[in-house]
Amino acid sequence: MAVTSIARSQPLQARARTVANRRARARVYDKIATGTLWGIAGFITLSFLFVVLYTLLQGLPHISWQFLTSGDFNTGIGLQIFNTFYLLFLSLLFMVPVGVGAAIYIVEYARNERFLRVLRFATETLTSTPTLIVGFFGFIVFSTYVYPIISIGPLHLHGLGLGFTRISGALTLAVLNVPWMLRTAEDALRAVPRGVREASLAMGATKWQSTIRVVLPAAIPGLVTSILIVAGRVIGETAALIYTTGATSSASNIFNPALNVPGETLAYHAYVLFAEPTQNSENLRLGTALVLIVLVLLFNVGARIIGAALNRHFSGKQA
Amino acid sequence: MAAIVIAILVFIYYTIGSRSYQLFTQDHVSLTTFFTSKDWENSYGTLVLTVGSLLLVAFGLILAVPLSLGAALFITEVAPPWMGRFLRSVVELFLGIPSVIFGLVGLLVVVPFVANIINSIAGNPYFTTGNGIFAAAIVVAFMVLPTITTISVDSLVAIPRELREGSLALGATRWQTMTKTLLPAATPGILTGVILGAARILGETIAVGLVIGGSPRVFPIDFIHGKLFIGSTSVMTTQIFHDFADATGSDLDAIWALSFLLIVISGLLVFASRALVSRRVYR
Numbered sequence: 042m043a044v045t046s047i048a049r050s051q052p053l054q055a056r057a058r059t060v061a062n063r064r065a066r067a068r069v070y071d072k073i074a075t076g077t078l079w080g081i082a083g084f085i086t087l088s089f090l091f092v093v094l095y096t097l098l099q100g101l102p103h104i105s106w107q108f109l110t111s112g113d114f115n116t117g118i119g120l121q122i123f124n125t126f127y128l129l130f131l132s133l134l135f136m137v138p139v140g141v142g143a144a145i146y147i148v149e150y151a152r153n154e155r156f157l158r159v160l161r162f163a164t165e166t167l168t169s170t171p172t173l174i175v176g177f178f179g180f181i182v183f184s185t186y187v188y189p190i191i192s193i194g195p196l197h198l199h200g201l202g203l204g205f206t207r208i209s210g211a212l213t214l215a216v217l218n219v220p221w222m223l224r225t226a227e228d229a230l231r232a233v234p235r236g237v238r239e240a241s242l243a244m245g246a247t248k249w250q251s252t253i254r255v256v257l258p259a260a261i262p263g264l265v266t267s268i269l270i271v272a273g274r275v276i277g278e279t280a281a282l283i284y285t286t287g288a289t290s291s292a293s294n295i296f297n298p299a300l301n302v303p304g305e306t307l308a309y310h311a312y313v314l315f316a317e318p319t320q321n322s323e324n325l326r327l328g329t330a331l332v333l334i335v336l337v338l339l340f341n342v343g344a345r346i347i348g349a350a351l352n353r354h355f356s357g358k359q360a
Numbered sequence: 361m362a363a364i365v366i367a368i369l370v371f372i373y374y375t376i377g378s379r380s381y382q383l384f385t386q387d388h389v390s391l392t393t394f395f396t397s398k399d400w401e402n403s404y405g406t407l408v409l410t411v412g413s414l415l416l417v418a419f420g421l422i423l424a425v426p427l428s429l430g431a432a433l434f435i436t437e438v439a440p441p442w443m444g445r446f447l448r449s450v451v452e453l454f455l456g457i458p459s460v461i462f463g464l465v466g467l468l469v470v471v472p473f474v475a476n477i478i479n480s481i482a483g484n485p486y487f488t489t490g491n492g493i494f495a496a497a498i499v500v501a502f503m504v505l506p507t508i509t510t511i512s513v514d515s516l517v518a519i520p521r522e523l524r525e526g527s528l529a530l531g532a533t534r535w536q537t538m539t540k541t542l543l544p545a546a547t548p549g550i551l552t553g554v555i556l557g558a559a560r561i562l563g564e565t566i567a568v569g570l571v572i573g574g575s576p577r578v579f580p581i582d583f584i585h586g587k588l589f590i591g592s593t594s595v596m597t598t599q600i601f602h603d604f605a606d607a608t609g610s611d612l613d614a615i616w617a618l619s620f621l622l623i624v625i626s627g628l629l630v631f632a633s634r635a636l637v638s639r640r641v642y643r
Contacts, residue, residue, distance in 0.1 A: 064531075071533035078438050081430035082447050088502060089450050092457060092465050099468075142361030151362070163366040166630045169556060170372065171563025173601055174623050178372045191374075216368055223365060270456075277458025280565040284604060312460045312566055315467060326464070334461050341456040345449060 093334060100331025108328055112292030115321055118310060118329050120295045124207065125306040125336070127298070128286070129275050131211035132218065133268065139215075140222025140271075141264065147223075148230040149252050164220040172217055176281035179213030184285050207304030210286025217281050221271050229263025230256065232351070262351040269344035273337050279308045288313070307333045373623065380620035383613040394617065400599065404614040406621070412493060412595040413562055419497035420561045424505050425554060431505070432512035432550075433538055448513065455506035463570035466499035471571055474498070478590055491573030491592040499567050504557035511556065515549020516542060548639045555633040559626045565597040572598055596622050 111117025143160075151157050181188050186202030203209045233256050241251035287303030289310075294302050305313075311333055314326035383389050389404050397405020431451065435444040475490030482488075519542055527537040543550070573592025594602070600615055600622070607615055 067533050067536060071535040074535040074538075075438060078430050078434040081427055082434040082439065082443075085427065085431055085454075085505065086447065086450050089454050092454075092461065092502075095465060095469065096461060139361050139364050143365055146362045156362075160362055160366060162630070162634055163369045165556075165634065166627050167365065167369050167372075169559040169563065169626050169630045170369075170623055171565065171597055171626060173563070173565045173597055174376060174619055175372065177604070177619060178375055181375050182371075188379075191378075219365055219368065223362075273456045277456070277460070279458070279460050280601065283601075308458050308460050311464070312570075315460070315464055315570055330461060330464055333458060337456055337458055337461075338453065341453050345452075 093338070096327075096330050096334045100327040100329075103324060103328030104331060108325075109332070112295035114289045114292075114310075114325075118307065118325065118332065120289075120292060121305055121307045121310045121329070122332065123295050124304040125276050125308075128207060128211045128214060128304050128306055129272055131207065131300075132214035132275055133272070135212060135215035136219050136222050136271070137268065140219050141226045143223045144226035144230055145252060145257075147227055149248070149256065164223055167220040168224075171280075172278060173280040175217045176213060176284050179209060179216065179281060179285040183209040183212045204301065205285065205287025205303055206301045207286060208300040210282050210304050210306075213281050213285045214275050214278060217278065218271050218275055221274060222267065225267030225270055226264060229260045229267050232263050233259045262347055262354065266344045266348045266351065269340050269347070273340035273344070276306065276340070277308050277333070277337050278306075279312045282306060282309045283312075307336070373627070376616060376620050376623060379613070379616035381617075383610065383617040387610040387613055389610075389614070400594075400614075404610075404617075406596070406618055409594060409596045409599050409618070410621075412593050413597070415493050416496055416500065416568065416595055417558050417561045419493060420500040420504060421554060421558060423497060423501035424508060424557060427501070428505050428508035428512060428553070428557075429543075429550065431509045432516055433542075435509075435513050436516040437534065437538055437542070448510075451506045451509045454502070455510070459503065459564060459567040460570075462499050462503050463567035466495060466567060466571040470498050471495045474590065488590045489573070489592065490590070491571060492590045493572070493593060493595075494590050496568045496572045496595075499571055500561045500564055503564060503567060504560050507560060508550075508553040508557045511553030512546065512550045515546040515552075518549070519545050548636045552633045552636050555629050555636070559629040559633075562622070562626055562629070563597060565601050568595060569598040569601060574598060574602060 108117045109122065110119040112120040112123075114120065147157065147160065182200050183203050184205055185200050188200055191198040203212075237259055238251060238256055241255040242248070246255070282305075286305065286309070289303065289305050291302075307329055311326060311329040314322040314329060318326075383394070383404065384391060387404075393403055393405055395405075395410075396407055397403050398407045399405045400408060431447065435447050439447065471490040473490070474492075474495045475488055478490070479485050479487045523541055523545060524537060527541040528534070532540065572594060574594050575592045596618060600618055603611065604615055
């Protein structure tokens with residue numbers, strides 16, 4: 042109170058000076074803050090570069106033709122590379138129809154607000170569920186038979202008992218990533234302009250015809266982007282696979298499409314080499330990490346490039 | 361198809377939940393012991409693990425939130441458009457990096473770095489190995505930074521131009537506009553990002569497991585050895601992960617109970633974030 046009254050009683054010039062001072066101080070703060078924000082941006086970019094370059098530079102000396110192609114886990118990761126792509130392919134086989142189908146329903150058909158809210162909550166909860174727990178779910182439902190899943194009186198519904206195999210791993214990966222597939226496919230479908238749908242309907246096509254023959258083809262570049270983003274997540278997943286897909290198997294399984302053999306992927310392999318070091322793991326682990334990060338970056342950068350091309354395509358701008 | 365997604369979620373909660381109560385019925389472990397005992401290995405007390413997880417979330421967010429908000433403000437308010445797009449791409453690529461890579465960088469870079477600093481302060485080269493909550497928090501902070509940043513960017517972009525222009529026209533500097541106008545207007549959206557980030561930290565297993573050390577006996581708030589937050593310890597996910605391989609009988613029941621606690625907390629976090637979304641003014 043006293044301070045204000047003194048301030049009030051100050052002559053006009055002095056008050057003008059304090060106002061000017063305050064403005065000057067605000068401008069200095071503004072400069073400091075702007076500098077800090079630039080610093081943060083630089084820091085984040087540098088730490089990203091550090092993570093990538095560190096992995097690349099550490100791993101590079103370990104890369105050789107034999108390392109990349111050998112199916113024997115003592116000398117190379119050929120089997121793990123094969124498993125990674127094979128599990129990715131299998132999981133996409135399950136995931137794409139469900140994810141894209143659900144996205145088509147949400148974007149083109151769904152009118153029930155309450156159902157949509159529940160669905161959105163479910164996808165969000167599923168994407169935030171620890172992947173380890175989804176792995177347990179896969180273990181109970183796909184890998185083992187011993188645990189009754191649901192018991193109603195004398196009736197017991199058991200797991201599928203597929204064992205620690207490629208197919209268990211792929212199914213678990215599909216469960217884990219279906220919400221991501223759904224979400225990204227939804228974005229891809231929403232990116233198709235309204236006019237495209239309206240034109241098709243105006244030509245007399247039914248809703249189903251225009252969805253399948255017009256909207257879906259127009260969304261294909263977007264869907265490819267979304268599949269690539271999800272693929273990047275699938276090949277990086279570790280925790281969900283450890284109790285579902287099993288550890289190393291015989292070198293002869295490289296290029297063998299059998300579903301009922303263990304299917305250790307690159308990410309899983311890298312984790313094991315780091316978490317349980319053996320004599321040989323020193324030589325293998327950094328090379329494995331390098332191959333993993335290169336693949337993940339290829340998928341993600343590929344997704345961005347296709348996404349940008351798609352954007353140009355729809356906005357009608359020429360590059 | 362859409363119903364499958366909901367069914368999967370219900371099924372996951374059911375399969376884990378229907379196993380978790382056996383610990384309290386068949387194995388006669390009291391809820392009080394489960395929540396308040398520090399002895400996980402003998403009496404299935406989870407206090408060390410739950411407190412560890414909470415501390416990890418708290419420290420991870422303390423490190424990640426200022427960086428994420430700074431990055432989001434930089435992208436939307438300060439940077440020239442091309443540079444904002446560039447940083448956005450960097451952040452989104454960051455999101456794609458697998459947790460095992462974060463784990464290895466944590467193990468080979470962050471842990472020795474923490475050990476060096478603490479040991480030189482303590483004047484004893486063998487004081488700590490660097491494992492623990494602190495190193496793990498640094499690692500998870502980088503893992504959730506992209507999540508919080510992208511959601512914050514989205515909610516800042518959604519603020520109408522007039523709000524910015526009004527504030528600047530009143531003579532506010534850019535920084536004053538950011539702190540007094542934009543951040544308050546974007547708060548619900550930013551909080552959504554922070555909560556989802558918390559859920560991600562809570563559920564992270566692989567990266568945390570590689571750097572945290574893994575002793576379920578050491579309470580993370582341990583003043584006795586002077587190793588506050590820097591001793592090898594364990595959190596909920598890493599302990600579940602570690603014990604599951606050869607657990608049977610009541611050990612296994614305890615893991616189901618702990619897993620269920622974990623997904624209930626993460627489900628509640630998502631619920632809270634959804635509740636905030638409905639409070640957003642600008643979308």
